Amino acid sequence: MTTTGPERAEAKSNPTPWMPTGVPGLDLVLSGGLLRDSVYILEGPPGAGKTLLANQIGFHRARQGETMLYMTLLAEDHHRMLRNIGGMSFFSQEIVDAHLRFMSGFDVLNTEGLRGILKLIRSESSRSSASLLVIDGVYVIEDHAGSRAEFRTFINELESMSSLLGCTVLLLTSREYDSRLPHYTMVDGWIRLDSRSDGHRWVRELTVRKFRGSGFIGGPHVAGISDDGIRILPRLESLPSEPYPAPSEFVPSGVPDLDRILGGGIPSASTTIVVGASGSGKTSLGLSFLGECTAEEPGLYAGFGETPERLQHKSMKLGLGVEHLHASGPVDFMWMASEDTEADILVQSILEAVERRGVRRLVVDGLQGLSRNLTYPERLGPLLAAASHQLRRRGVTTLMTADAPQLMGGELALTLRDQASLSENIILLRYLGLRTRMRRTLSVIKARDQDFDPSVFEFTIGSGGIRFVRSLAEGDDDPGESSADVTG
Template identity: 30%
Template structure:
């Protein structure tokens, strides 16, 4: 069997054009380059000629437009591909205009062939071939002229270009197109508010070429073909590198094991939710950790982004100076989607960036009206990032008043993850939230989480902890390890004290002594060198210290020794959804062993939904148990006397121990009464006991006889009925 010989190819010197031909232009082909005036036919051909012209590869460039060579060269001099040293020695310009006017097609044919025989060129150009249509007396004469010229040039093994202002009707009727090997159509048209130049290889014998239209631009370098659809492909890259940690405050807690390398995330939200700040911090934190990042901005200039960073306390200028960060600003009117796609790819690979931001993709694609094209371009962006094994953040604006999670409604189907930023009006303020809507191949925390923007950047407050979502549950309570409550007489009722790491709920009527019992619990730990934290939601530290002094409780002394801390959190300063993160940091820093939250009722009064509050408490308790903390929660009951309802909002399941404090009516007075309703993992006293609050705090007194109080209540009820 005879081995087949591959067709030799010629490099065009035009970016991406060789790829569209499937490896270059077939050598010896006769190619028509057609298009309207000003489309770029001449520049394309001259670029190919200058790229190939040399002493061994001669080029003959015939002009039928009677344009002086000096004018042609002056025009060519503005392009980078022009090389004056190649004139005459490599490329020779010949004017056919004069001989066409005097001797017609036959004279032009003889002149062309005389120069071909003399120069022996590798390439021949006739610009413009359309002139022959006007001079030919019939289609038969034109066909004969074209056929003879083609056969003779083929005999000399030249690669030939015929340029002309041919349209679709010419292709269908002109006999030239049945002779030539290739046809390249160049056009320009108004599209989505801008002039768009396109090139299409309609025909090219001997090649498996692209048949689609591809955008191009005419720049100082010459013709620049973009063709991202043909040149950007998603490569098969094995993800062996560790996952990326953003370095942004607690955002990594939401992202589980981190973002897989090669992933693209959509950063979606309405205006003002923090997309640019999040994206900029993503780049900045990466640079500080030794990862190069590039920020493509279509909205904010580099100067404004630098100023934003300085306002947040980041030294982004230093990272730019040392080459860790690049900011590329493209003003919105200058956007050329396919051209800038190619630029983005080259800049990422050139910098070897590991973090990429496009802010925003909705502005980048704002002129595109076809959702399928939007989807395709986002996929190409994602492919560029994937191939570089970087991680990309693509910001997108969500239209107001819709349920969309992207501007065009298709981006989320292409990317690997979506981070939703939102804001809601709560009271007189607008509060920000963040949600990991999706992240492929990653177990992430779900739901909305509070976020603040301030000095230092984004502060994320996960509303529940990663351990609860992904890790093992905290170990069971050890019934052999008991902690004294600090309240005389209470430990006996509890079966020996509070279990270590347990949660106790004090449900009490207003003013009955819940805070006092909580302080005694905390101070007992301080006496045993167990650091304690008291979180007050109603009274400030000064008021609590004054109350403790009046009762003779050494709270101030414990604070001065560093064994106790009292903090007050108001709604103006912090929201309940931020408690988990704030308190976790405090507990870890101070190695807290005992914690008091006074009171849960204040959280309920802030308008939090019952299920949301219960989930928050469960998250707090789970985290505290995992950290080895024993906790007391106070809850105010709306019932002053009745103990039939332990808690008003069904919080009982979150607690290991339930202690109910109620008033008992007695003849001429009411007395505080305490009952242990539940202790997990141990027996307890089910009786009701009076207790007294005085110097030294609260102490348990004698067992209450509820028969007399109940009779007194019945007498009082009958007396009121008679009235």
């Protein structure tokens, strides 16, 4: 409900210090939103999303009963801009007519200079009782200033005006400045939208360079654009951690022999990494795990390789029943085959699906898929550790799989950073050449706070799923045959 009349006047006379932007993720990054009566620089190259972001904030404030005054100093008029954002879900012509004021300062700047622009801003802001003022193309004002001192004076007077009129100001510019310039020290905040390429795709990012009066989450943060506008994905590893309860029970893995060597099963609300070469049985183990789902304990399979149809066909051949659980509702699939989507967006999509469906069992099949979709590959470990933390807090028992080359070296040394905080359990699947043929083997190499059997077990995959054959004693391979470890 919007505020009008006396309620609106009271809201203006006793404003809260925060002005929530309504942009998903941005208020979290800014620890609440923009501060009222403050001046911010929003910079970025053409096409980064500055105009869209400013309008999205303006429409959100308008839905709270406030007014945005949008002044452009560029040659193009606002009609083209409105046409470009007209397809966004936040757009409303009714709101434009009632709460948004668009105007051009181009002619005034050319004829009356900076003094004329300040006069125009003061009169229009006062007349419209605007709580948000956007000045698009502020670099044009800098070009018209006779000196840096004159431009600093303009910024200083704009700050005084924002406090006097109770108006938050966004200065949009496509010019990248040196942070040592005086006007960057004068403004209350400096936010940058950028677009960078990692070689095969472009990724938008938002970084807060400066923010007076409040803490903020350091970036860069992925900024996605859709028909709903801009969405900011705060770096998951930068969010504050919250405690979660220790595992209180075991949940079945779907493979009784594995539960036995783990000492009872997989600890609830824990993370298990399954490492192995292609074809070693990682996906089959993941499907076995989901085969234990119920209506009270639903599951989700998020994978980068095989389609949901192929996975259900595999489950049917193995007799695991996952296809029936999918048809009746307890199990769902997410296929994430695209390499154009940044890993932060994929991880957030998984977390949202977990929350929406009340998921208690999760399989993330193919960590190498996430690695390929990271602009900064060194973030893989911290990102997964943060995601695992979020899942534990939600009471989700998670099984992640990774190809052996992704995690293993020649000495079977884990190279995934922060793996200790990422997973409680690590299971290794390998092919071994024993007595003239290749055999699948499984061994538990880590099970935190559990009394587990560290032996290497040969297993088969067939009707009924995964079955252990025997434990391999040391020297069990035929001395006359070559023993091959093809973990990758």
